[in-house]
Amino acid sequence: MSSMSPEQIKAATRQAWEKSAGGWNRQTPQIHAWLAPATAAMLDGAHISAGMRVLDMAAGAGDQTLDIARRVGSGGSVLATDISASILQFAQENAQRAGLDNVETRVGDAEQLSLDEASFDAAVCRLGLMFCPEPLLALRQAYRALKPGGHAAVLVFSEPQHNPCIGILMSTALQHAGLPPRDPFQPGSLLSLGKPGLLDALFREAGFTDVTTSRIAAPFRLPSAEDYLSFVRTSASPIMQMLGQLDAAAQEAAWAAMKDKLQAFQSPSGWVGPNELLLSQGTRPAQ
């Protein structure tokens, strides 16, 4: 990926999420349970309350969009944006099914949204900003779209040592694909914004003040390692991107090797995969 231009990275990411859209949507109940405390902290971090207009970037199938829509109520609204039209279609359908008529969707790259200046009270991005090869551009878009005094809050994965399952998936996938180990902080990759201090620096560079970052434990609790792998196989597009280059037998060998290693997180009460997220937040200063 490092030899690819930002536009090439985004084209590959879009294509991968177009393929994983249905899988990510089907996994919504598991994802909701996994991320519920972190999502609530993100919404609090962006100071989201009744009546607000909120920008949700890289919204995916809209799980957090629906939480926002409920929080802002009928007097407020959410614009859910994503680079993948297919996944955003699920967000729209999920909102309709939930009876929420205050959700709009717009397909768009977070780095080039070109929304009306100062038209939102708050902006969020849950597990999407790290896929942007130039995340500063996306933060500048959020800053521009916010009204003075508005708040942004973003959730990303922290360092590799606090997200060991991702490390296992990536290193095993690379090894089986015959690829050399990668810099875990490579732009546009799952852990790209986990480097300590990086996200704060980007928020400040985009113009935000009162920037803070906190760590949130987000253990993924499932009955077994097989359940985690079935989540990954249907919805974790970065891993699928790496394994996509292998023939079927080699892919199966890679999945079997991952399963062996992931068994380490099995406990008598079920499988618990440790994850840690960073929640960064900042304010567009009031003029």
Ligand SMILES: C[S@@+](CC[C@H](N)C(=O)[O-])C[C@H]1O[C@@H](n2cnc3c(N)ncnc32)[C@H](O)[C@@H]1O
């Ligand atoms: C891990 S999913 C998260 C979706 C949703 N926010 C959630 O937490 O359920 C990552 C999402 O980021 C989107 N994405 C990746 N790169 C993007 C970009 N440059 N602009 C907008 N969306 C992007 C993908 O299409 C995908 O829907």
